[in-house]
Amino acid sequence: MDAEKIPLTEADTASYDSTAQMLKAAMAYVNPSLGKMMAVMAKSIELQHMMQYLNQGGIRACGVSNRSIPPEEVLRDLRKYCGSKEKEQLDRCLNLMNMAKMYEMYRNFSGSGDLSAMASMMSSAAGTGSGEAAGTSGSAGDNEYFRKMQSMLTPEQIQLIRNIGNQQNT
Structure with missing residues (x-):
């Protein structure tokens, strides 16, 4: 304990x-x-x-009656009752959920499910594109959008997206 x-x-x-x-x-x-x-x-x-x-x-959770409760809200509330190991597990789940939401936002934003485009845009938004000049993968608005998305991810998640994008390119 x-x-x-x-x-x-x-x-x-x-x-x-x-x-x-x-x-x-x-x-x-x-x-x-x-x-x-x-x-x-x-x-x-x-x-x-x-x-x-x-x-x-x-x-009644937070006094809700019949409203739909997002899973992230439930996990954040459960964190209060966890030890450090359980909090780490919940945090991983929350990060994966955030990543999935961001991917869904990207798909809605771009009209495509192609992760290589997302990885490329995230790289150019961060100024770390593979041989590309920053900003060549999309407009300035796109880059700002992906900079915001990138700030919500851990470095490991960003690398995972880049790896998946690279695999789709090969």
């Missing part, structure tokens, strides 16, 4: 019971068979509280 303090969820707060906490703390001081019984009692108390909470309306 990480040393950092992870906050309680709304559900944890609703199911909290001081008696259950005392039972769990006391488990370390009794024989194992009595400790098991105390653990079951503590969890059943918490379960009762959770059922009462859910019967009274339960949890």
Whole structure:
């Protein structure tokens, strides 16, 4: 378990019971068979509280009713309850989602799914085109657009796009 303090969820707060906490703390001081019984009692108390909470309306994420919640919003909210390893995994997922969105924006923008054009435009926007002068792959507006897209990516993601673009050219 990480040393950092992870906050309680709304559900944890609703199911909290001081008696259950005392039972769990006391488990370390009794024989194992009595400790098991105390653990079951503590969890059943918490379960009762959770059922009462859910019967009274339960949890609503950010007060939403029937609106569609973007997956990125869910992942960003879940980050609060993660340790450092889990946060890294969620961050990777969020980066991949951002990359997919940017690719979709590119496809809509250019009317093409050709990643080699995207890689070329990103290279020229960054001034690192392979043998090309900056700006020859598109207009100044295109370059500005791809500079903004590039600023949202990690260097590894930029290299991945360039590699895919190079593979499509061969």
